[in-house]
Amino acid sequence: MTRRGMWPTLAAFLAVTAAVVIMPAERSGWDWGGVLSFLTAFAVTVAIYSLFTLGLNVQWGYAGVFNFGVVAFFMLGAYGAAAFTTGPATGGFDTYVGGLGPKLSPPLLQGEEWLPFLVGALAAMAMCGLLAYLLSFPALRLREDYLAIATIGIAELMRNVVVAERGLVNSERGLKGIPRPFYSLFSPDDYQYFYLLLAVLVLALVFLAAERALRSPWGRVLRALREDEIATAASGKDVTSFRRQAFVVGAMIMGLGGAVYAYERGAVSPDTFTHFAGTFIFWVMLVVGGSGNNRGAVLGAYIVWGLWIISLQLLGYPLPEALRVRIFYIRDLLLGALLVLVLLVRPQGLLPEERRVSVWVERLLRRAPPERAGARPAAGRAPDG
Amino acid sequence: MAGSTSTASVLEVRELVAGYGEVEVLHGVSLRVAEGEMVAVIGPNGAGKSTLMKAIVGLVPPRAGRVLLRGQDITGLPAEQVVARGVCYVPQADNVFPSLTVRENLEMGAYLVPKQARARMERAFALFPELAHRRHERAGRLSGGQRQMLALARALMLEPQVLLLDEPSAGLAPRMVELVFAKVREINATGTAVLMVEQNAREALKLAHRAYVLAMGQNRLEGAAQELLASPDVARVYLGE
Amino acid sequence: MTAIARARAFALSGWQELRYRADALGGALLWALVLSFLVGAAVSSPDHFAVGLVVGSVYALAALGLTLVYGVLRFANFAHGDLMMLGAYLAYFVLTGAVVGTRRDVHLPRALDSLPGASERLGDLTFGYGLLLATLLAALALALLCIGLDRLVYRPLRRRRAGVVVLAVASLGLAIGLRSLMLMLWGPNPRLYVEGVFPARSFPFGVLLKTDQVFTFGLALGLAALVYLLLFRTRLGKAMRAMADNPDLARVSGIDTDRVTTATWALAGALMAVAGVLLALQAQLNPQLGFVVLLPVFAGAILGGIGNPVGALLGAMVVAMAQETSVGWEIFGRQLDPTYKPGVAFVILIAILLLRPRGLLGART
Numbered sequence: 001m002t003r004r005g006m007w008p009t010l011a012a013f014l015a016v017t018a019a020v021v022i023m024p025a026e027r028s029g030w031d032w033g034g035v036l037s038f039l040t041a042f043a044v045t046v047a048i049y050s051l052f053t054l055g056l057n058v059q060w061g062y063a064g065v066f067n068f069g070v071v072a073f074f075m076l077g078a079y080g081a082a083a084f085t086t087g088p089a090t091g092g093f094d095t096y097v098g099g100l101g102p103k104l105s106p107p108l109l110q111g112e113e114w115l116p117f118l119v120g121a122l123a124a125m126a127m128c129g130l131l132a133y134l135l136s137f138p139a140l141r142l143r144e145d146y147l148a149i150a151t152i153g154i155a156e157l158m159r160n161v162v163v164a165e166r167g168l169v170n171s172e173r174g175l176k177g178i179p180r181p182f183y184s185l186f187s188p189d190d191y192q193y194f195y196l197l198l199a200v201l202v203l204a205l206v207f208l209a210a211e212r213a214l215r216s217p218w219g220r221v222l223r224a225l226r227e228d229e230i231a232t233a234a235s236g237k238d239v240t241s242f243r244r245q246a247f248v249v250g251a252m253i254m255g256l257g258g259a260v261y262a263y264e265r266g267a268v269s270p271d272t273f274t275h276f277a278g279t280f281i282f283w284v285m286l287v288v289g290g291s292g293n294n295r296g297a298v299l300g301a302y303i304v305w306g307l308w309i310i311s312l313q314l315l316g317y318p319l320p321e322a323l324r325v326r327i328f329y330i331r332d333l334l335l336g337a338l339l340v341l342v343l344l345v346r347p348q349g350l351l352p353e354e355r356r357v358s359v360w361v362e363r364l365l366r367r368a369p370p371e372r373a374g375a376r377p378a379a380g381r382a383p384d385g
Numbered sequence: 386m387a388g389s390t391s392t393a394s395v396l397e398v399r400e401l402v403a404g405y406g407e408v409e410v411l412h413g414v415s416l417r418v419a420e421g422e423m424v425a426v427i428g429p430n431g432a433g434k435s436t437l438m439k440a441i442v443g444l445v446p447p448r449a450g451r452v453l454l455r456g457q458d459i460t461g462l463p464a465e466q467v468v469a470r471g472v473c474y475v476p477q478a479d480n481v482f483p484s485l486t487v488r489e490n491l492e493m494g495a496y497l498v499p500k501q502a503r504a505r506m507e508r509a510f511a512l513f514p515e516l517a518h519r520r521h522e523r524a525g526r527l528s529g530g531q532r533q534m535l536a537l538a539r540a541l542m543l544e545p546q547v548l549l550l551d552e553p554s555a556g557l558a559p560r561m562v563e564l565v566f567a568k569v570r571e572i573n574a575t576g577t578a579v580l581m582v583e584q585n586a587r588e589a590l591k592l593a594h595r596a597y598v599l600a601m602g603q604n605r606l607e608g609a610a611q612e613l614l615a616s617p618d619v620a621r622v623y624l625g626e
Numbered sequence: 627m628t629a630i631a632r633a634r635a636f637a638l639s640g641w642q643e644l645r646y647r648a649d650a651l652g653g654a655l656l657w658a659l660v661l662s663f664l665v666g667a668a669v670s671s672p673d674h675f676a677v678g679l680v681v682g683s684v685y686a687l688a689a690l691g692l693t694l695v696y697g698v699l700r701f702a703n704f705a706h707g708d709l710m711m712l713g714a715y716l717a718y719f720v721l722t723g724a725v726v727g728t729r730r731d732v733h734l735p736r737a738l739d740s741l742p743g744a745s746e747r748l749g750d751l752t753f754g755y756g757l758l759l760a761t762l763l764a765a766l767a768l769a770l771l772c773i774g775l776d777r778l779v780y781r782p783l784r785r786r787r788a789g790v791v792v793l794a795v796a797s798l799g800l801a802i803g804l805r806s807l808m809l810m811l812w813g814p815n816p817r818l819y820v821e822g823v824f825p826a827r828s829f830p831f832g833v834l835l836k837t838d839q840v841f842t843f844g845l846a847l848g849l850a851a852l853v854y855l856l857l858f859r860t861r862l863g864k865a866m867r868a869m870a871d872n873p874d875l876a877r878v879s880g881i882d883t884d885r886v887t888t889a890t891w892a893l894a895g896a897l898m899a900v901a902g903v904l905l906a907l908q909a910q911l912n913p914q915l916g917f918v919v920l921l922p923v924f925a926g927a928i929l930g931g932i933g934n935p936v937g938a939l940l941g942a943m944v945v946a947m948a949q950e951t952s953v954g955w956e957i958f959g960r961q962l963d964p965t966y967k968p969g970v971a972f973v974i975l976i977a978i979l980l981l982r983p984r985g986l987l988g989a990r991t
Contacts, residue, residue, distance in 0.1 A: 064789075064791065066791050066794070068704070068798065137980075138976050138979035138980045139976075139979055142979060142983050144790070144791050145701070145702035145790065145791065145794055146928070146979060146983070148702065148704070148791075148794060149702065149921070149924045149925075149928070149975065150972075150975060150976065150979065152920070152921055153921055153925075153968075153971065153972030153975050153976070154972065156921055156968040156969065156971075156972060157966075157968070157969040157972045157973075160963075160965045160966050160968060160969045161969075163965050164963035164965040164966060275917060276802065280798065280802055283795065283798065284799075287795065321728045322727075322728050325728065326809075326810050329806045329807075329809040329810040330806070330810065332802060332803075332805070332806035332809075333802075333803050333806035333807055333810065335802065336799045336800065336801070336802035336803030336804075336806060337799070337803050338799075339795070339796070339798070339799030339802075340779055340796050340799040340800060340803070343783065343788075343792060343795065343796050343799070344779065344782055344783065344796075347786075347788065347792070442878055443877075444874055444877065444878065463877070464874075464877040464878050465877050465878075465880050465881060465882050465883070468877075468878055468879065468880040469880050473878070474878045476874070476875065476878070479872055479875065480875060481875075482867070482868045482871040482872055482875065482876075483871055483872075484867060484870075484871050485864065485867060485868060485871065489864050489867075489868075492861070492864060493864060493865065493868045493876070493879045493881065494879055496861070496865065496879055496880045496881050497880040499861060539879065543880065
């Protein structure tokens with residue numbers, strides 16, 4: 001990618017940042033404390049959604065695994081994590097399984113601030129991984145689009161189960177009062193800053209792990225089979241098995257995202273898990289940001305969620321009534337159009353995939369004497385595998 | 386004698402360059418096929434033989450060079466237009482429509498001349514009697530040899546000026562190979578020029594008037610088929626002796 | 627070494643043989659399941675069976691369009707359901723001239739409704755010739771729209787040799803865009819072609835059906851028969867099937883694949899519009915319905931063998947029947963909750979993918 005090719009990326013980033021900062025500031029009468037609080041909430045959501053785009057990137061960007069049911073993993077992760085940490089059901093209006101709550105904390109460890117959440121998050125990851133693993137058997141060894149249809153189906157079924165099985169997770173009313181990690185240590189006003197830190201930390205860990213995996217031999221095989229499945233199979237790699245691994249790992253990241261989401265909101269309810277807000281938006285984020293590139297996945301989450309926030313902010317301005325009632329439909333129309341437009345005009349996204357060969361090659365080159373270091377760009381352009 | 390430079394060429398390929406994506410397969414291949422001539426292109430695996438065929442017929446866009454049909458430039462035309470001008474092509478594999486009946490396959494062969502379809506179909510059935518009995522059967526149910534016959538018949542429906550055959554003997558039992566080659570000879574005897582790519586170099590050289598040896602995407606040798614067959618170099622490298 | 631290689635080859639051929647047997651066995655099992663299910667449903671609850679036939683005929687039209695596009699262009703069009711609903715809304719629009727306004731609907735000064743006698747009920751049906759005319763116009767409009775979308779979106783992607791999955795992602799974007807457009811123009815509240823309550827008629831075996839439902843069944847099957855004739859008896863239809871079999875071979879046979887693509891979209895678009903109108907006629911017009919039908923329609927097309935038009939009809943019928951009769955099923959001593967209707971389609975889908983991915987009538991690959 002030349003420097004000239006990067007100007008749309010920079011322009012999009014600056015425009016969204018400016019709008020996200022200036023609009024709430026202007027509306028609140030330049031109350032910067034309020035703006036900071038607003039921006040924190042914005043950043044937390046971007047960090048959580050980045051987990052989903054990173055998970056989707058491992059599936060789609062690395063391996064070409066076609067998951068159209070991200071919302072299924074989102075839901076399973078959020079509900080799974082919530083069911084582990086919420087206190088037991090009180091009866092009456094609340095009926096759900098799980099509800100282990102403080103029981104998870106062993107007496108000597110003083111772990112109730114962190115242990116239930118850790119267990120909840122790990123359980124959410126495990127459940128999502130298991131679901132992906134099971135689903136991969138009927139759907140992953142066939143044509144790519146069969147998995148897309150099957151994942152839409154599992155998302156549909158999962159919503160059915162949540163709503164129809166009244167005693168499972170409290171049906172339409174959802175789970176409320178989910179405890180939040182380390183909540184008692186902060187004042188309610190300060191807690192959001194702490195949670196931002198926590199979410200960014202989780203995101204950073206996942207990001208580094210994903211980057212590491214991408215440049216490992218494993219990541220190279222995945223990308224090779226995405227580019228040319230037949231050639232990769234011919235070189236003796238079990239294509240389905242690698243695809244399955246990417247699908248499972250991506251699903252686990254999504255499960256973690258669901259857990260971080262549930263702990264942030266403190267409540268989950270089935271009507272928030274729509275195909276639009278739970279699947280489609282992550283696809284737009286990843287494709288706009290640049291599939292195959294982890295930084296692109298995060299940037300896409302930032303820009304698309306920024307656009308989303310801008311549409312909400314617009315409602316605070318005097319708008320014609322005809323526009324006001326339709327603003328969300330217009331936003332959705334624009335997001336759909338944006339996805340198609342990016343695929344047509346800039347299929348690589350804002351941050352294109354980097355064609356690096358491997359960490360090992362780079363390390364060797366770094367150690368190499370200066371005259372050999374000149375070979376780096378050439379190594380960077382070499383095809384995969 | 387067929388093949389002398391004085392005869393008009395039906396098909397002429399000059400310095401053709403083609404490939405897929407970042408990979409260039411043909412690095413400048415030239416050949417010519419004269420009126421009524423049968424020309425073979427032989428060479429090892431990966432020499433670019435199939436790509437040559439696809440580039441001539443327009444399935445792979447050529448990057449440089451020219452393809453001339455009776456002196457007219459047809460380089461880079463879309464496949465359906467190349468075919469309309471009389472260059473018909475039988476791919477190596479997947480060369481019939483498996484879910485269509487034999488009859489429908491032939492109808493598709495005559496897609497551009499629907500009025501003549503019936504008459505030409507009768508002629509095809511006369512040339513390939515075993516297809517006539519199976520005209521209502523789906524092509525996917527035919528045996529390998531029968532499919533090859535159907536593929537030939539389909540390509541002949543447009544009465545081509547030159548017929549391109551990509552490894553007509555591939556994957557067939559020896560008895561079937563003989564039969565297919567006999568049919569190819571028969572087709573050529575009616576005056577249709579044939580350009581054939583073959584892995585089975587010995588048989589191809591016996592059948593053809595002239596031949597080209599292709600390697601690494603370039604011409605290596607050319608000459609009368611008999612001479613190449615007798616040449617010790619060719620024998621050693623390409624005939625496996 | 628050679629012994630190991632030979633053992634490996636032997637094991638591989640054994641595996642191949644097993645796969646082959648499993649495919650045949652899966653096929654037999656699937657057919658047996660389907661047939662016994664159909665007979666069982668017809669005997670145990672003829673009422674649901676009849677409704678299943680009606681819904682199935684609508685799904686069948688939808689699946690026919692889907693499988694045509696999948697066969698000829700080789701990608702899963704996730705905008706199919708939303709295009710269907712757009713067809714239904716377009717028919718509504720030319721019939722009533724209504725779009726949603728700020729407080730209440732805004733009407734065009736003239737619409738098909740205002741033609742003399744256009745809303746007079748045809749016999750026992752709930753609607754007049756106005757709706758038939760509107761459906762025809764919507765079919766035309768949607769055919770043109772599909773061709774337009776192909777030129778604007780899908781063809782450039784194909785030219786760039788983007789994979790079929792990229793086309794499918796693009797179709798998801800279109801699906802969302804179309805649904806938002808419908809919400810913008812006609813609002814989120816359900817609409818009806820004809821207001822009012824109409825009684826159902828009694829048929830033998832305790833079957834209650836509205837005349838509209840009988841009409842739906844007849845029209846859908848009639849159209850399916852026409853499509854069959856088109857595909858198997860006309861030069862264009864055969865060219866479509868040829869292109870679905872092998873696009874490159876179609877091109878070197880002189881078939882203009884661009885024209886066949888256009889024709890396929892036109893046909894699929896018209897089918898989508900009619901299927902959309904018939905679907906809305908069963909209950910109501912609702913922008914969300916497009917996504918709801920996507921899963922059963924896909925399941926039906928895959929059950930029949932994707933790309934196979936006859937299979938699409940059969941598969942869609944079976945899926946609709948299963949969804950309709952599932953309301954009466956008892957599982958673990960409890961009646962199945964009606965919310966599970968989409969779940970039923972999913973279970974069928976997984977069963978086919980496990981037993982026989984090529985479906986009932988699909989070609990071996």
